[in-house]
Amino acid sequence: MEEVRLLGPVEIGTRTGSVQIGEPRRLAVLAALAVDTDRVVPTTTLVDRVWGDEPPGQAVKTLSTYITRIRRVLHESFRDSPVTVVNQPGGYRLTARPDQVDLFRFRDLVDEAREQACPREKRAIVLRQAVALHRGDPLTGASGAWATRTREHLNGELLAAQAEWAEAELAVGNAATVLAPLAILTGTNPLVEPLILALVRALVAAGRPTEALERCRLHQQRLVTEYGTDPSPQLTALYASILRSDDLDGQIGPPPAEASRPVPDQDGPGLTRPPAQLPLSARGFAGRDAELAALEGISRSGDANPAAPAVIAISGIAGIGKPNPGI
DSSP, X not given: OOEEEOSSBOEEEETTEEXXXXXXXXXXXXXXXXXXXXXXXXXXXXXXXXXXXXXXXXXXXXXXXXXXXXXXXXXXXXXXSXXXXXXXXXXXXXXXXXGGBHHHHHHHHHXXXXXXXXXXXXXXXXXXXXXXXXXXXXXXXXXXXXXXXXXXXXXXXXXXXXXXXXHHHHHTTOHHHHHHHHHHHHHHOTTOHHHHHHHHHHHHHTTOHHHHHHHHHHHHHHHHHHHSOOOOHHHHHHHHHHHTSTTSTTOOOOOOOOOSSOOOBTTBTTOOOOOOOSOSOOTTOOOOHHHHHHHXXXXXXXXXXXTSOOOOOOOOSXXXXXXXXXX
């Protein structure tokens, strides 16, 4: 089946291979439409997503040219169920179904696996399918500040799904399946604790409790050294439960001492970076591009003068989603 692909290089997938869209700006236009599939994206939002704070003098005309070329590629690629970009009052809309965009197929699979009624065996299969949809860094080829922010967000969604996939495989006895992938993932994401938890559990299930405890200690030492904080209660409890097991024969020493105070960072005396204990991702977050850009600008001003960090207050009535842009 033909599909728009965002979870890797931005392209169109067909039965015979992949279809390239063209230059980075054109890729950014398709991505900016596809993340809001079947919803109208205002022209001003598209211009901001593609060019940021420095749009060309004829941005709207250039955008129209890009969309004309994208329509041509879509028409040539989607044979069974046509997909195009239609003009709407004030903006444009990509007419694809959710199952014709890999990002939404990924999210649908993850949501299915998270349902309480989903059996353990099916949960492992569904999450396996979800993480397999990722072909590399999301939005590869698309440039600009919006693409960078969206890429980071989508990578957060993937990390959360990968941790859930590993736990699902462990729940059905597939420790050997996840050990190697988790070793790679924790190597590139050493502070993502759900991945550490899954790796420790996999090592225990594989009969390697000594290595599991060493992983716990290394993670705690990294947190103390870099952030002046301790592991989560879940990892601490897991460590203690492994120590209490009967098959260690006294091989394991005591855990490292807890940090009594924050460890200064290179930014200055008494200053520490945050302990990275926020949720892995805010699911399905879209829009608010101008607000996010403003927050990013204020944050950078604080980075430039760490002795006087910026404080940002987000206000509004209850229920409008104030935590999401902050996270």
